[in-house]
């Protein structure tokens with residue numbers, strides 16, 4: 001992570017992040033813990049489905065509206 005413009009988490013994608021996907025793997029994380037992936041418009045659905053089918057996806061919010069929880 002750097003201070004530069006955040007980019008999409010999809011493999012090989014360098015597009016600017018527009019969405020934040022908040023997720024939690026109950027086997028690894030406490031229930032209130034949130035991992036985040038960033039997504040451009042193009043990859044939001046793909047990444048959401050990846051997490052969704054595993055039951056990990058908790059929230060999808062616009063990047064500018066995302067407020068990382070304390071300590072994340």
Ligand SMILES: [Zn+2]
Nearest residue numbers: 008013040043
């Ligand atoms: Zn992307």
